[in-house]
Amino acid sequence: MIDRQIPQERLDFLWLLAYTAALVFILRLVNLQVLGGAHYREIAEKNRTQIIAQAAPRGRIFSSDEVALVTSKPSFSLIYFPGQAKTVPEIDRMAKALARPLGADYEDLRKNIYKAASREKPVRLAENLPPKIMLALSELKAIYPGVDVIVEARRYYPFGPYLSHLVGYIGKMDPKEWASRARDKNYSMDSRLGKAGLEQMYEKELKGKDGGIYLEVDSRGKLNRVLESRKWIPGADIFLTIDSKAQAAAEEGLQKSISGKGAVVALDPRTGAVLAFVSMPDYDPNMFVLSGSEKEGLAAGKILPEFNVALQGSYPPGSIFKIITGAAILESGRVRPDEKFHCPGWYDAGSRVFKCWEKKGHGDVAFIEGLAKSCDVYFYNASQRAGALAIEKQARAFRLGQISGIPLSGEKPGNVFGPSLRAAKKSYWFIGDTLNQAIGQGETLMTPMQAAGEIAAVANGGIFHRPYYVDRIVRSDGQMILPPRKPETLSRVQLKEGTWALIREGLRSVVQEGTGQAGKIAGAEIYGKTGTAQNPQGKDHAWFVAYATINNEPSKIAVAVLVEHGEHGASAAVPIAKAVIEAALRAELPSGAKPAPEPALPQGQKLLLPPATQARGVL
Incomplete structure (x- = not known):
């Protein structure tokens, strides 16, 4: 009889296989029912x-x-x-x-x-x-x-x-x-x-x-x-942080300007909060969400102007740069504030004659009057004494060549024009370069946002805050996601107190008796500087930068206005800045002041939703 007894080793191996198969089955079951249960329930739910x-x-x-x-x-x-x-x-x-x-x-x-x-x-x-x-x-x-x-x-x-x-x-x-x-x-x-x-x-x-x-x-x-x-x-x-009435005044003013193109930026010099922000040409965002009959009344075939003039438009600053040149002149100690230069309407640089905007000349001019009347010849003479390198240094201190840091994409840094860059390129710097540099021409470029930062720094004593436009974010259940932020200081311009005082006095004279007289506002002190920037592609661009104070309190608004092809800052840009300041300070100005404009609804439309202070509905 043949012995068919199975060896114990083989039986042990078979039992091991059985235990392993059972363990794999149990683990798979645990994976399906426990670990992956939610996932497979979701798949089943989607099928159902x-x-x-x-x-x-x-x-x-x-x-x-x-x-x-x-x-x-x-x-x-x-x-x-x-x-x-x-x-x-x-x-x-x-x-x-x-x-x-x-x-x-x-x-x-x-x-x-x-x-x-x-x-x-x-x-x-x-x-x-x-x-x-x-x-x-x-x-x-x-x-x-x-x-x-x-x-x-x-x-x-x-x-x-x-x-x-x-x-x-x-x-x-x-x-x-x-x-x-x-x-x-x-x-x-x-x-x-x-x-x-x-x-x-x-x-x-x-x-x-x-x-x-x-x-x-x-x-x-x-x-x-x-x-x-x-x-x-x-x-x-x-x-x-946008003030709706200041924004409306800025938009209305720029729309009615000679070209309807340009930018307006208004900042709170105390914090860097953006009070108004306009770039034109603009566009209607409803074009991307409306359909059918709702598109009636919208401009047909309007091209989306994605170019943001306020942040991406780099322009010669013209005479608003004289604030920076003035700081360099006074800080150099080489020109006394009361020292006068004669302006016959032109300046002989040897190989070329540079003209003043006032063809008949300003006569004998010192610093305050030179700034108030924007006398080019005064700045031609004084800049030669101070030196181009000193002007370049102040331009960098006022953050030309740097972005403002506002949280928006595509911002341009402008351009600093000075002898150090020429030296780095092993190129020459000429007298004519200094004269162009002094009056904000040549290769100097500035964005409207940088211009607003410049005048805000004059208002607050040299502080450059990071501009911001979101005050807070609140969820539908009332929980605050982003609380009100604290001002963030990026840098500070270090000037003598006497220099700041003279610059401010000059800017006040611009509005009181100089080129910016159209910017006077009853009940407020306005400090400003006009600018007309030469444009080789067409008519000159118009600038005006200004800030306002009431009862000697810290300034609450500084504004920069650029009107493309506006020709003259005094006539094209000053009235816009005045309207923006009046709108922003409406609660503090005398009751007889002009009413601030409201945001304009498209013709035939009504605002559907209640203000934020009322209870929020579903829609």
């Missing part, structure tokens, strides 16, 4: 449900005086939910009844309803429905079961182009943006997101949590029933 997303309202954007500058408004979409089987005549009657108020093609509408009924899946029949047809659709809802209107939130810019270069705009995601957000459940392929300005920089805070209608479907994807409707959660509100 479908969602018709309802976009949440983005956070609103308010001015410092709580005017709603950017909001959301209701957007109505018509949905058909196929329920009990309908006969062909019933579907035809429904399509015909809906086509009339929608202004839609009957055949297209009929095909969409047939498709939804045959597949037993809901379908959007129309989007962005105007309010005027809602009554007719409400009546049809009662007649034809399955027809319903859902409410979504759509971005709305009630004042059109107002503050557009700061606010920005939203648009549909491109493939690259979708690829980076594909895993984010709060975005779908047709979601809109910020494309520029505040809308882009604060996308995370402004984006709310979308709601939706949840539908139960069977294994073939056919609709069984509507499960629930989940409410959206609005995005956080942003409160700006």
